Amino acid sequence: MKILEEYAEESAQQVVDAASTRWGGAGLDAEVRHHKSGMKRPYVFINCPKNHWRAVAKWLRFEMGADHCSMITGTHWPEGSDEKKWEVVVHLMRMNVINPPERGGWTEQVIRDPSILQDNDVPMEFEISISIPDTRNPTVQSVQEVWMGADWNEKETWDLVGIEFEGHQGMRRVLQPHDTPVGFHPLQKEHKIRYHDSEIMYDDPQGFGRKPADDGKVK
Amino acid sequence: MSDETQNYAVFNSQALIDTVGDSASAGLEASRLKKFISVLGGRFFNWGQRKSLFPLHLGIKCCALEMAAAGGSRFDAERFGVFFRSSPRQCDVMLVNGPISKKFADPIVRLWEQMPEPKWCIAMGECAISGGPYYQSYNILEGVDTIIPVDVYIPGCPPRPEALIDGFQHLRKKIMRIGTTPSTVRDDDAPIIVGDQ
Amino acid sequence: MGPQHPMTHGLWTLKVKVDGETVVDTVPDLGYIHRGVEKICESRDFTKITTYCDRLCYASANTWAHSYIYAAEDLLEVEVPARAEHIRVIAVELQRIASHLMWLGAFCPDIGNLTAFVWCLREREMMMDLLQELGGSRLHYNFPRIGGVKRDLPIGFAMRARAKLNLFLDRIQETEQMLDESTVFLVRTQGVGYAKPEEMVNHGVTGPNVRAGGVNYDIRWAHPYSVYDELDWDVSVERPSIKGADCYDRYRVRVDEMRQSARMCLDALDKMPGGAETHYSEGDPMILTKARERAEEGKTGFHHFEDSRGESMFYLAGGGEQRGKHPYRISIRSPMFITIPYAARCMIGHKVADIPAIMGSFDPCIGETDR
Numbered sequence: 001m002k003i004l005e006e007y008a009e010e011s012a013q014q015v016v017d018a019a020s021t022r023w024g025g026a027g028l029d030a031e032v033r034h035h036k037s038g039m040k041r042p043y044v045f046i047n048c049p050k051n052h053w054r055a056v057a058k059w060l061r062f063e064m065g066a067d068h069c070s071m072i073t074g075t076h077w078p079e080g081s082d083e084k085k086w087e088v089v090v091h092l093m094r095m096n097v098i099n100p101p102e103r104g105g106w107t108e109q110v111i112r113d114p115s116i117l118q119d120n121d122v123p124m125e126f127e128i129s130i131s132i133p134d135t136r137n138p139t140v141q142s143v144q145e146v147w148m149g150a151d152w153n154e155k156e157t158w159d160l161v162g163i164e165f166e167g168h169q170g171m172r173r174v175l176q177p178h179d180t181p182v183g184f185h186p187l188q189k190e191h192k193i194r195y196h197d198s199e200i201m202y203d204d205p206q207g208f209g210r211k212p213a214d215d216g217k218v219k
Numbered sequence: 220m221s222d223e224t225q226n227y228a229v230f231n232s233q234a235l236i237d238t239v240g241d242s243a244s245a246g247l248e249a250s251r252l253k254k255f256i257s258v259l260g261g262r263f264f265n266w267g268q269r270k271s272l273f274p275l276h277l278g279i280k281c282c283a284l285e286m287a288a289a290g291g292s293r294f295d296a297e298r299f300g301v302f303f304r305s306s307p308r309q310c311d312v313m314l315v316n317g318p319i320s321k322k323f324a325d326p327i328v329r330l331w332e333q334m335p336e337p338k339w340c341i342a343m344g345e346c347a348i349s350g351g352p353y354y355q356s357y358n359i360l361e362g363v364d365t366i367i368p369v370d371v372y373i374p375g376c377p378p379r380p381e382a383l384i385d386g387f388q389h390l391r392k393k394i395m396r397i398g399t400t401p402s403t404v405r406d407d408d409a410p411i412i413v414g415d416q
Numbered sequence: 417m418g419p420q421h422p423m424t425h426g427l428w429t430l431k432v433k434v435d436g437e438t439v440v441d442t443v444p445d446l447g448y449i450h451r452g453v454e455k456i457c458e459s460r461d462f463t464k465i466t467t468y469c470d471r472l473c474y475a476s477a478n479t480w481a482h483s484y485i486y487a488a489e490d491l492l493e494v495e496v497p498a499r500a501e502h503i504r505v506i507a508v509e510l511q512r513i514a515s516h517l518m519w520l521g522a523f524c525p526d527i528g529n530l531t532a533f534v535w536c537l538r539e540r541e542m543m544m545d546l547l548q549e550l551g552g553s554r555l556h557y558n559f560p561r562i563g564g565v566k567r568d569l570p571i572g573f574a575m576r577a578r579a580k581l582n583l584f585l586d587r588i589q590e591t592e593q594m595l596d597e598s599t600v601f602l603v604r605t606q607g608v609g610y611a612k613p614e615e616m617v618n619h620g621v622t623g624p625n626v627r628a629g630g631v632n633y634d635i636r637w638a639h640p641y642s643v644y645d646e647l648d649w650d651v652s653v654e655r656p657s658i659k660g661a662d663c664y665d666r667y668r669v670r671v672d673e674m675r676q677s678a679r680m681c682l683d684a685l686d687k688m689p690g691g692a693e694t695h696y697s698e699g700d701p702m703i704l705t706k707a708r709e710r711a712e713e714g715k716t717g718f719h720h721f722e723d724s725r726g727e728s729m730f731y732l733a734g735g736g737e738q739r740g741k742h743p744y745r746i747s748i749r750s751p752m753f754i755t756i757p758y759a760a761r762c763m764i765g766h767k768v769a770d771i772p773a774i775m776g777s778f779d780p781c782i783g784e785t786d787r
Contacts, residue, residue: 036490036491036717037490037493037495038642039639068620070720071729071731073749089731091718095633095638097616097626098613098631099612099614099629107656109630110631112632112633114638127716147619148618148620150620152620152753156753174446174447175447176322177320177321177358178322186357187455187745193459194354276420276422278426280471280474280783281556284474285555287522287537288541291541292534305422307420317427320449320450322450326418353453355456356455357452357455376556
């Protein structure tokens with residue numbers, strides 16, 4: 001049950017070569033990296049410039065077959081270099097999952113034998129890093145229409161980190177309460193956790209104010 | 220007679236109840252039976268209440284799995300009369316088994332208020348007692364006792380199902396002791412922490 | 417269907433718009449136990465974060481702790497001895513069995529079968545006893561450590577594990593037989609909640625839900641980690657109908673996964689380097705102090721892990737003032753966070769009475785959803 005390492009390396013190198021040819025001029029860096037521990041297969045790391053993100057995403061999805069958007073997350077680097085004050089990190093996977101084919105009223109299972117997978121059939125991990133320079137309102141293009149799975153990931157990133165996604169329909173708070181103050185994004189580095197050099201985050205520290213309509217009511 | 224304001228009752232039942240009640244009460248007091256019946260009745264109700272505590276089917280976080288395991292066949296809690304109900308209107312005990320976030324603070328107070336008196340609250344697990352490992356979080360209250368009066372605290376992360384059953388036992392002893400005082404006037408009675416006795 | 421509801425298996429709200437008895441639109445509302453774990457873990461040592469990861473998804477605590485540990489070892493560039501990898505596989509697969517049993521024990525009462533609840537909890541107690549021997553506690557073990565595991569297999573563990581797993585394989589057959597012969601169960605789960613694999617993967621749903629759709633994709637062979645490529649196991653795949661995988665397929669996949677996990681545990685016990693009896697070997701006590709220089713800014717570690725519910729992923733970024741001691745950013749990918757909106761979409765067109773079956777068959781665990 002083993003994907004052969006040579007095939008995986010080859011496949012990763014193919015992706016990197018294709019990326020450099022296609023997008024090298026636009027400032028995109030791609031390389032094959034290896035995990036230091038844990039996963040035994042290489043992965044593709046791409047450093048994507050901010051304004052080409054949606055085009056690169058479409059290329060990855062349709063040409064390179066990265067059909068699964070695993071996670072879109074963001075980091076705030078207040079002490080980082082000037083080009084990298086905010087970073088959006090996207091993890092994709094190439095799973096090559098297809099609907100099972102129909103044969104006369106029944107479906108057939110899609111069973112893949114790991115040892116014969118080659119080239120674009122090899123499952124691959126992608127890590128894409130998008131650096132955003134210093135700004136009060138970091139924005140990045142949304143890839144909601146490329147992968148449906150990006151939808152809730154982007155909502156969560158906006159909710160917790162504060163990075164906005166242009167073109168995202170229906171952005172709302174998903175993890176924090178709906179009445180959180182606008183502009184409060186806890187994972188930014190200026191907010192500290194309670195009892196740790198803490199400044200009061202906003203003026204209801206315990207945050208359990210009951211709705212005024214329900215005051216004094218016994219249900 | 221077609222007078223619409225006429226009361227069609229055969230007799231005025233309120234007057235009947237008052238008369239019968241007064242005379243019965245006087246008669247019972249005279250034979251010292253009233254006190255006997257009221258004490259016996261009170262003891263019977265107290266016994267009924269503590270022997271069949273119906274907790275609310277509320278599973279917040281990990282301690283809910285231990286609550287479910289306590290209802291399973293190994294640590295059977297039903298043999299103690301503990302039967303989980305889904306509707307808060309039919310419950311006596313609210314078993315808070317997880318951290319309370321700001322979003323859930325309002326619903327949990329509503330659930331508490333929907334439960335009819337007499338009611339008790341058990342805080343199960345560290346998160347409900349004091350915020351637990353998340354006491355520094357921006358979204359978690361430091362304990363459910365900031366919003367609801369708690370009667371028994373069961374420490375543990377998560378407490379074993381045997382500890383939960385022990386907590387119910389402590390609650391039963393407390394009910395035996397304080398009777399059925401409404402939850403709003405129970406402040407001077409210190410809540411029990413399981414493991415201290 | 418509000419936060420306190422017997423169907424929801426956790427604390428979340430599902431706002432359902434109905435037209436008579438048919439569901440027209442659904443909106444899930446999450447965040448009732450959002451604890452801000454990602455923020456808290458930015459000021460915790462690498463070893464202390466394992467306790468938080470246990471509590472992320474409480475039904476399958478070990479899988480989440482291991483998922484974090486692999487990512488942390490990737491960041492800190494630490495190697496793990498082979499024996500520890502085998503012990504980790506045993507812990508993870510036992511936990512997967514326990515998690516699926518909890519799922520089955522919670523799913524069947526929704527369908528109406530209360531017997532399965534008691535039977536599954538009884539099997540789960542067996543697994544939890546084994547995990548208690550390994551990890552020390554019933555529910556949150558804090559079992560893996562950076563560079564290995566907490567402690568070696570206890571004396572007699574192999575004998576007890578083999579006995580209990582073989583007993584489990586008999587008993588799961590009994591439970592499966594009861595459910596497969598129950599007309600109510602079959603009628604309520606077959607033909608309900610169709611989902612096709614391509615759409616699922618596009619939405620980000622992975623794991624047993626996709627395997628129920630007929631594709632044998634599993635991270636354990638696709639992106640191999642630990643010793644899964646040396647163990648003898650098969651991927652559990654179902655053969656769905658043309659319309660997609662229904663609830664019955666998802667149930668079958670999970671029962672088969674339990675069997676494969678048991679098989680993996682028994683195999684790992686046989687193939688353990690050093691034998692399955694206790695074998696004390698010196699670890700490296702200075703492993704974390706050496707790691708302090710490694711996790712500087714620019715270094716990242718991530719790991720995709722096959723969790724009982726799908727693909728969970730941890731992303732750790734090093735840097736900041738406390739490099740080497742605390743992670744600068746820890747980001748957690750929860751499979752259920754993405755699956756719940758998808759499952760809510762699957763319900764559209766079905767009746768209100770099908771909502772518990774569909775929701776339950778996707779195996780929600782809200783602890784990991786609202787980190």
